[in-house]
Amino acid sequence: MITEKAAAKINLGLDTPFQYKNGDQEWQMVMSSVDLSDYVDLTLSATSQIRVNTDSGFLPEDYRNLAYQAAYLLQKTYQVTQGATIRIRKRIPVAAGLGGGSSDAAAVLRGLNRLWHLNLSLTTLAHLGLKIDSDVPYCVFSQTAFISGRGDLIQLLPELPPFWVVLAKPRVSVSTPSILRVIAYNEELNHPEIKQLVQAIKQNNYEKMITTMGNVLEPITSQHHPEVQPLAAKMRQFGADVVQMSGSGPTIFGLCNKQSRAQHVYNSMRGFCQEVYLVRSLH
Numbered sequence: 001m002i003t004e005k006a007a008a009k010i011n012l013g014l015d016t017p018f019q020y021k022n023g024d025q026e027w028q029m030v031m032s033s034v035d036l037s038d039y040v041d042l043t044l045s046a047t048s049q050i051r052v053n054t055d056s057g058f059l060p061e062d063y064r065n066l067a068y069q070a071a072y073l074l075q076k077t078y079q080v081t082q083g084a085t086i087r088i089r090k091r092i093p094v095a096a097g098l099g100g101g102s103s104d105a106a107a108v109l110r111g112l113n114r115l116w117h118l119n120l121s122l123t124t125l126a127h128l129g130l131k132i133d134s135d136v137p138y139c140v141f142s143q144t145a146f147i148s149g150r151g152d153l154i155q156l157l158p159e160l161p162p163f164w165v166v167l168a169k170p171r172v173s174v175s176t177p178s179i180l181r182v183i184a185y186n187e188e189l190n191h192p193e194i195k196q197l198v199q200a201i202k203q204n205n206y207e208k209m210i211t212t213m214g215n216v217l218e219p220i221t222s223q224h225h226p227e228v229q230p231l232a233a234k235m236r237q238f239g240a241d242v243v244q245m246s247g248s249g250p251t252i253f254g255l256c257n258k259q260s261r262a263q264h265v266y267n268s269m270r271g272f273c274q275e276v277y278l279v280r281s282l283h
Contacts, residue, residue: 097247
């Protein structure tokens with residue numbers, strides 16, 4: 001058996017400048033991984049069958065699970081005759097905008113690449129992962145990066161300046177497709193300055209980084225899920241340096257460059273939200 005760590009991701013920047021004719025989004029994103037992780041245990045099977053089980057009551061354990069899809073895709077693409085049993089120990093909230101399902105799928109790709117002795121590069125696994133979900137290519141690397149195209153163009157970035165992250169997930173789950181369907185590209189969207197954000201990270205400039213962050217989906221999700229903004233307002237009130245929604249939400253996160261401030265924000269938020277986490281950025 002081998003175990004792969006599947007880290008949650010946050011979007012320091014998220015923009016979608018336009019939509020392709022087939023309905024796919026063009027993405028411009030800056031993602032980073034944090035030390036809140038699922039753990040994926042992989043065991044060789046005596047047959048070619050793929051089995052998935054989880055300790056979460058919220059996840060399907062069949063072909064609807066992205067981890068299953070990742071194993072099946074890898075098996076069929078490279079004509080692997082062996083199967084595998086996949087056990088997912090969930091720690092990342094489900095349908096939270098933290099990429100849990102995509103990170104599990106990426107962990108399966110990395111782990112089965114080792115278990116089945118395929119010797120594929122991370123780049124090859126990332127291209128394969130795009131067939132599962134647009135976040136999977138990033139999650140294969142799980143290292144701070146600028147992502148563009150349909151999620152397949154990944155430019156790794158230098159290590160981030162040090163900071164702490166407070167995550168808070170309201171009691172609502174958000175379906176990413178339902179949010180993407182209602183993006184009005186013909187209207188004036190509040191596009192964040194992604195290029196300036198990338199430049200700030202390259203300069204290791206925390207102050208510039210927090211002023212150039214943004215998420216074009218935040219107003220859209222907030223309109224459909226009014227729980228998001230009051231929680232964000234509380235986090236700002238308690239002293240986070242910057243507060244933003246991750247992915248299509250509903251999880252919001254605040255950054256603090258001082259641990260004592262982050263601890264205060266975390267302690268304060270626990271009075272208003274059941275699911276609150278205090279974590280570090282991994283890269």
